[in-house]
Amino acid sequence: xxxxxxxxxxxxxxxxxxxxxxxxxxxxxxxxxxxxxxxxxxxxxxxxxxxxxxxxxxxxxxxxxxxxxxxxxxxxxxxxxxxxxxxxxxxxxxxxxxxxxxxxxxxxxxxxxxxxxxxxxxxxxxxxxxxxxxxxxxxxxxxxxxxxxxxxxxxxxxxxxxxxxxxxxxxxxxxxxxxxxxxxxxxxxxxxxxxxxxxxxxxxxxxxxxxxxxxxxxxxxxx
Amino acid sequence: xxxxxxxxxxxxxxxxxxxxxxxxxxxxxxxxxxxxxxxxxxxxxxxxxxxxxxxxxxxxxxxxxxxxxxxxxxxxxxxxxxxxxxxxxxxxxxxxxxxxxxxxxxxxxxxxxxxxxxxxxxxxxxxxxxxxxxxxxxxxxxxxxxxxxxxxxxxxxxxxxxxxxxxxxxxxxxxxxxxxxxxxxxxxxxxxxxxxxxxxxxxxxxxxxxxxxxxxxxxxxxx
DNA sequence: GCCTGTCTGTCAAAATTTCGACAATCCCGC
DNA sequence: GCGGGATTGTCGAAATTTTGACAGACAGGC
Numbered sequence: 443x444x445x446x447x448x449x450x451x452x453x454x455x456x457x458x459x460x461x462x463x464x465x466x467x468x469x470x471x472x473x474x475x476x477x478x479x480x481x482x483x484x485x486x487x488x489x490x491x492x493x494x495x496x497x498x499x500x501x502x503x504x505x506x507x508x509x510x511x512x513x514x515x516x517x518x519x520x521x522x523x524x525x526x527x528x529x530x531x532x533x534x535x536x537x538x539x540x541x542x543x544x545x546x547x548x549x550x551x552x553x554x555x556x557x558x559x560x561x562x563x564x565x566x567x568x569x570x571x572x573x574x575x576x577x578x579x580x581x582x583x584x585x586x587x588x589x590x591x592x593x594x595x596x597x598x599x600x601x602x603x604x605x606x607x608x609x610x611x612x613x614x615x616x617x618x619x620x621x622x623x624x625x626x627x628x629x630x631x632x633x634x635x636x637x638x639x640x641x642x643x644x645x646x647x648x649x650x651x652x653x654x655x656x657x658x659x660x661x662x663x664x665x
Numbered sequence: 666x667x668x669x670x671x672x673x674x675x676x677x678x679x680x681x682x683x684x685x686x687x688x689x690x691x692x693x694x695x696x697x698x699x700x701x702x703x704x705x706x707x708x709x710x711x712x713x714x715x716x717x718x719x720x721x722x723x724x725x726x727x728x729x730x731x732x733x734x735x736x737x738x739x740x741x742x743x744x745x746x747x748x749x750x751x752x753x754x755x756x757x758x759x760x761x762x763x764x765x766x767x768x769x770x771x772x773x774x775x776x777x778x779x780x781x782x783x784x785x786x787x788x789x790x791x792x793x794x795x796x797x798x799x800x801x802x803x804x805x806x807x808x809x810x811x812x813x814x815x816x817x818x819x820x821x822x823x824x825x826x827x828x829x830x831x832x833x834x835x836x837x838x839x840x841x842x843x844x845x846x847x848x849x850x851x852x853x854x855x856x857x858x859x860x861x862x863x864x865x866x867x868x869x870x871x872x873x874x875x876x877x878x879x880x881x882x883x884x885x886x887x888x
Numbered sequence: 889g890c891c892t893g894t895c896t897g898t899c900a901a902a903a904t905t906t907c908g909a910c911a912a913t914c915c916c917g918c
Numbered sequence: 919g920c921g922g923g924a925t926t927g928t929c930g931a932a933a934t935t936t937t938g939a940c941a942g943a944c945a946g947g948c
Binding site: 821859863 | 904905906913915
């Protein structure tokens with residue numbers, strides 16, 4: 443874990459752009475800001491790794507985080523790409539088990555980390571707030587189920603289109619979807635679990651269909 | 666919703682075979698039994714459908730439940746197959762949104778349903794117990810993430826093997842895994858999102874490898 | 889403005905999967 | 919013990935995906 447800094451007060455308004463945080467009672471919002479510390483990460487630097495002990499609840503406030511895992515041969519699979527202001531790490535917070543994934547920074551990145559022990563202490567003194575943590579886990583469960591279903595039912599093009607929409611709205615975090623997605627087709631391919639060539643072909647089809655436009659290192663969603 | 670019956674007291678010991686229920690405080694266990702009603706279902710009968718309003722937290726106590734969804738052309742995809750004594754329905758309980766899937770009975774089935782409104786009332790009077798609901802959602806999130814990762818990284822044979830182990834231990838519900846799994850290869854194929862023929866070939870490979878033995882309408886796990 | 893490393897677009901061969909078909913096998917009710 | 923419906927095992931053709939390769943396009947540093 444790199445060095446840490448206090449949380450700037452100005453961050454609160456920005457954090458409210460996340461649906462989950464915005465819907466939390468003020469008391470919980472206060473505690474997250476009060477207990478939280480900012481952790482700057484350089485490109486490629488790891489925030490935590492699979493199997494490690496949970497350090498707390500986290501939120502990306504600048505840059506981006508690749509959430510994924512390496513298989514036996516070191517091939518990376520990407521589960522998600524997180525951008526400001528998405529919260530994560532609630533799984534290990536709730537059940538106390540090791541982290542499920544690796545988290546690696548994309549470019550200069552800043553992460554708000556709320557340390558586990560003081561947060562759990564506070565939650566146990568204000569147990570109604572556990573419901574908010576349940577809400578956060580719940581939202582991810584719905585997304586995960588939707589993705590699992592698409593995998594079984596839809597052709598790659600449809601899946602890609604939906605995944606891009608999902609990325610654009612931060613997996614349900616952002617109300618208004620982002621228009622441009624800065625992700626290489628290589629990364630996108632690892633996310634969908636197919637080859638880069640397949641992703642490229644599907645993207646071309648979607649572009650011809652007027653769904654999106656392709657740029658260098660980024661994708662622009664239309665309609 | 667079919668007619669309902671009170672919960673037999675003898676059920677409590679059986680329910681404790683589920684890790685989640687067993688780890689819940691006695692107060693919560695009591696309430697689930699006190700508020701719950703038994704719903705008998707005939708083969709093929711639906712307990713609830715995607716998009717419907719949540720009626721409450723549920724637990725299979727006999728038979729089995731196919732959890733899945735139909736796509737536009739009516740092709741079913743199966744997310745999970747639940748057996749005694751697995752709990753489900755916590756997503757809609759926590760966030761109040763519509764059900765994510767269809768639930769259809771396999772053979773004569775009995776489901777314990779704890780109605781949402783009185784349960785939420787009780788939880789709000791004992792808010793520390795929301796943490797237990799979070800734990801339940803959390804366990805499913807870990808399973809879902811594991812399945813998503815396998816999909817991207819592993820060949821069908823490995824995925825099939827892991828899925829069978831998962832089914833054998835009730836998705837983490839049972840401590841001691843079941844030895845035999847009563848599921849047709851057709852259902853298994855819908856679960857894995859591949860054709861029946863592919864599942865058959867993979868199963869044959871696994872059988873030759875000594876991992877399992879195939880029987881009519883069921884699979885026996887070895888080792 | 890040039891150079892270099894990265895990203896994109898495309899190709900053909902190889903491997904895999906699906907689809908449609910059909911026979912063999914099994915369970916269950918009569 | 920017999921029949922009928924469901925499940926399993928297998929095959930070949932068609933469709934799809936992966937793999938490996940390579941040229942062109944782009945961005946950022948110097």
